[in-house]
Amino acid sequence: MLQAFDERNRDLLVNINGQLVHRDDAGVSPFDSVVQGGDAVWEGLRVYDGRIFALAEHLDRLHASALALSFADIPRREDFVAELRRTLEANGMRDGVHIRLTLTRGVKYTSGMDPRLNTAGPTLIVLAEHKPPVYDANGIRLVTASVRRPGPEVLDPRIHHGNLLNSILAKIEANVAGADDALMLDGRGFIAETNATHVFVVASGTVATSRAIACPEGITRATILRVCRDHDTPAVERDVAQSEAYRADEVFVTGTMGELVPVVEIDGRRIGDGEPGPVTTRLRAIYRELVATEGEPIV
Numbered sequence: 557m558l559q560a561f562d563e564r565n566r567d568l569l570v571n572i573n574g575q576l577v578h579r580d581d582a583g584v585s586p587f588d589s590v591v592q593g594g595d596a597v598w599e600g601l602r603v604y605d606g607r608i609f610a611l612a613e614h615l616d617r618l619h620a621s622a623l624a625l626s627f628a629d630i631p632r633r634e635d636f637v638a639e640l641r642r643t644l645e646a647n648g649m650r651d652g653v654h655i656r657l658t659l660t661r662g663v664k665y666t667s668g669m670d671p672r673l674n675t676a677g678p679t680l681i682v683l684a685e686h687k688p689p690v691y692d693a694n695g696i697r698l699v700t701a702s703v704r705r706p707g708p709e710v711l712d713p714r715i716h717h718g719n720l721l722n723s724i725l726a727k728i729e730a731n732v733a734g735a736d737d738a739l740m741l742d743g744r745g746f747i748a749e750t751n752a753t754h755v756f757v758v759a760s761g762t763v764a765t766s767r768a769i770a771c772p773e774g775i776t777r778a779t780i781l782r783v784c785r786d787h788d789t790p791a792v793e794r795d796v797a798q799s800e801a802y803r804a805d806e807v808f809v810t811g812t813m814g815e816l817v818p819v820v821e822i823d824g825r826r827i828g829d830g831e832p833g834p835v836t837t838r839l840r841a842i843y844r845e846l847v848a849t850e851g852e853p854i855v
Contacts (some may be wrong), residue, residue: 559687559690562685562686562687562734563688564686564782565579565685565686567579568642568647568683568684568685569678570582570643570681570682570683571639571642571643571646571649571680571681571682571683572584572679572680572681572682573679573681574639574642574680576642576643576646579839582807583681583774583814584660584681585663586667587627587663587665587666587667588659588660588662588663588664589660589661589662589663589664589671589674589679590658590661590679590718592664592668592669593669593719594661594717594718594719594720594721595625595660595661595671595717595718595719596660596661596717596718597618597621597622597625597658597659597715597716597718598618598656598657598658598659598717598718599614599615599617599656599657599715599716600614600654600655600656600753600811600812600813600815601614601640601654601655601657601812602653602654602655602812602815602847603644603649603650603651603652603653603654603655603684603854603855604651604847604848604851605651605848606651606853606854606855607621607651607850607851607852607853607854608640608655608851608852608854609846609847609850609851610775610776610779610850610851611777611851611852611854612638612852613778614657614775615633615636616817617638617640617716617773617775617782617823618636618657618659618716619633620714621699621714621715621716621717622659622678624712624714624715624717625661625715625717626658627661627677627678628662628674628677628678629677629678630659630678631659631678631680631850634786635680636657636680637854639680639682640655640682640684640854641854641855643682643684644684644854644855645855647684647728649686650686650855651686652686652687653683653684653685653686653687654684654687654812655682655683655684655685656681656682656683656684656685657681657682657683658679658680658682658683658718659678659679659680659681660678660679660681661674661678661679662674662676662677662678662679663676663679663718680722684811687813688816689711689813689814689815690813690814691736691809691814691817692817693817693832694807694818694820694831694832695817695818695819695820695830695831695832696736696737696809696817696818696819696820697735697736697819697821697822698730698735698736698738698739698750698819698821698822698823699730699733699735699738699739699741699822699823700738700739700740700741700798700822700823701725701726701727701730701738701740701741701751702729703722703725703726703729703738703740703748704740704741704742704743704768704770705722705723705740705741705742705748705771706742706743707737707742707743707769707770708769710743711769711837713768713769713770713772713773714772714773714789716764716769716772721748723740723751723752724751725754726738726740726751727749727751732781733826737750737751737752737753737809738750738751739755739798739801739822739823741798742766742769742770743770744764745797745798746770746795746796746797746798747766747796747797747798747800747801748766748769748770748771748772749766749770749771750754750809752810752811752813752814753810753811753814753817754766754771754774754777754810754811755796755807755809755819756780756808756810756811756845757796757800757801757804757806757807758804758805758806758807758808758833758835758836759800759804759805760805761789761790761804761835762790762791762792763780763784763789763790763791763792763835763839764792764793764794764796764800765777765780765781765791765792765793765796766793766794766795766796767793767794767795768793774810774811775812776810776811776812776815776816777810779810779846780810780816780839780843781845783839783842783843783846784839786837787838787842789835789838789839790807797813801819801822801827802822802823802825802827804827804828805833805835806818806827806828806832806833806834806835807819807822807827807828807838808836808839815840815843815844815847816836816839816840816843817840818832818833818836818837818846820832832852
């Protein structure tokens, strides 16, 4: 992972409930639900030449997740858009930007788990950073984590919630192993996702990715499936075994923060030729053309 401090982010203005404050002065209450229990929903957005790609889809998922968690007084779509625009304009941003959009249940009048302790409405946080894609375009290495991704019988992954401890534990294992990220299996032993991205395998020209059972309904994931349909590339959503990734011609991962990046090694096993394959390279080129031409104008 290529994340490092970007000097342009030193004096960021962060938006908390409409107040733009310097990053060093930004904060949320210790009574906020996100502090008390990770009780929040979030989206990662990317800005390309003044446009946010797939903004409607991201806001739809945010709204659906907030409804599933019974948030009260969910902001209107136009309110989200207005605060996104204010934050980007205040920071002079229009390209190469990643936004973490977070909506918490809000501030409690006393500490505790019970949502009835929340009476102040939600907290909206807009954090925009200068941040290029965070993975090596030449490929990343994965290691399978012992930590499993829960299915809907434990915690429905369709709720894009702010409690990421499951993924953080897997990421710690990847760090210890010297890998870029962790491959995570579901409770049945099939591939779910990585700690941060969705996984696709390519065999004999057909692209396959896991069903959205133990992984979120990814926006970039859906975009790649659409690209496959529109460009005569067979693609299926099904259970994908770990052994299929080992023997695949190509493997790649997708996500808003990292876009589309090839996987060249899993658990010490070289994938394909150990370099970006032709299907991955083609899909990545189409995706980059797509994000360069589509998206909602924002600044």
